[in-house]
Amino acid sequence: MTLEPSTPFKSALIIVNPKSGQGESGIEEFTQYLRDAQVRVEVRETTPESTPEDNVKGLEAFDALIGAGGDGTVSSLAYAARTSQKAYLPYPAGTANLIAQNLDLPTDPRELADLFLSGQTRTLDLAELEVNGEVHGFAMLAGIGLDAAMIRDSEHTKDRLGVAAYVASALKQLHPKQTHFKLTLDGKDVEVDGMGVMIANFGMANYRVPITGDVSPVDGKLTVIVLKGNSIVSLLPTLLGSLRAKLNLGNDDLGNSLETFEATEVSVQASQALPAQYDGETLEGDVEVLKARVLPGAVRYFTPAALKDLET
16 A cells, blocks of 8 residues: 655655756755655756746646756746745755755755655745846845846856855955946835845845845845945945844944845846846846846745744
């Protein structure tokens, strides 16, 4: 007699990006754990020709979706499957895996399988970005200027250096371009100067260090973060303050290097063309205008975290 799995999710479609990460992600081991628990599993690999929509075809025949790859892979699959309301596990198989870190997911394949089998999920917001008539989904963060330049410049060393590639890239951005930005926030215009603008749905960087406070993936809003100052060094007080807050050492003066706003719909117009990115995927060519909007409650993620642990 075949035993029924104890999980409420008896089947899963697993999409794997074979080019993500630097080595073994443990996805085969994870898959075997699910099969041992009598979960029906189908594994597909992405190809250069396949779109996220192609990859999730037939999802209605499964109880859950699992996307194994870097942040760009897992967020694109979340967006492609957003209307299905299927439970979704972003399996950390990339370099930084910031979405998985924000969800406080374990990294061990057995612990990830146990989380799937536990059925612990939480419905969170998603977002979409429009640039030059093209629309992209993002789960964590989109940006124009400094952060996008750092991501772009790390691409050729990421496979070799891993997370250290982002540090090496940051050192090349000591004096980034100063740009004038016109922000349109739910129809209201604001003009600011800075090194870049980030639009956040999740608010934690590597090691779950908060980028800034008051970012929530459940409030139906996006947090717009202006990177002020004239050098990357000017961001250090904010970083150190965030680290102190993370370690419960008190919330010292964070400096004046960030200015934040909230909105459900955002338009950013830059005075010069700049690199742009969404969840670590850099756009081709520099851009002057991008738009974003929140998609409230669009994704049901597997996560062991309490709501307070998902917010900054």
